[in-house]
Amino acid sequence: MYKKKASPKPQEISYERVKSYMLWLIERYGDYSAKKLLQKANLLFKDDTQFNEPALNYLIERDIVNDLRYAQRLTESLTEKNIGANKIKEKLYSKGFSSATINECVSSIETSDEDYFEKALLLKVRKFGEAPIDEIKLKQKALRHLIAKGFSYAIANKAVGYSPEEE
DSSP states (O other): OOOOOOOOOOOOOOHHHHHHHHHHHHHHHOOOOHHHHHHHHHHHTTTOOTTHHHHHHHHHHTTSSOHHHHHHHHHHHHHHSSOOHHHHHHHHHHTTOOHHHHHHHHHTOOOOHHHHHHHHHHHHHHHHOSSOOOSHHHHHHHHHHHHHTTOOHHHHHHHHTOOGGGO
């Protein structure tokens, strides 16, 4: 009834094909870290990976792929959200950045402990109310919530025990 299509001949893997695939990914989906781009290329061109590294190096030389620039932009957008430095580090690590790049970006954040305290307090008030939490189970739940959002234990504990009447 239906004619079966002949299976298409697999395309030959070449340097130009790998490079154009990487450029297509960047154009279509935005920036990628070098590690993630190489992972995607290795996944698609798993039969012959000899062109993946040279194609990536070409993009890095032309400053099309720049891990530091991408990580800094990502860090800036994440600092605008109500999350702490530890969560920012975790998200950057999951994107495939090196620890040196992550540390450089996180250290460039111009927020003090007081700013993080304000963000943690905002999250605590939004979820648990303004009153300081004295009940042990609720306090543990609030601490877990704030620590999961990337705040240090000291800042989370300070936010959970904070009462507006203290000032």
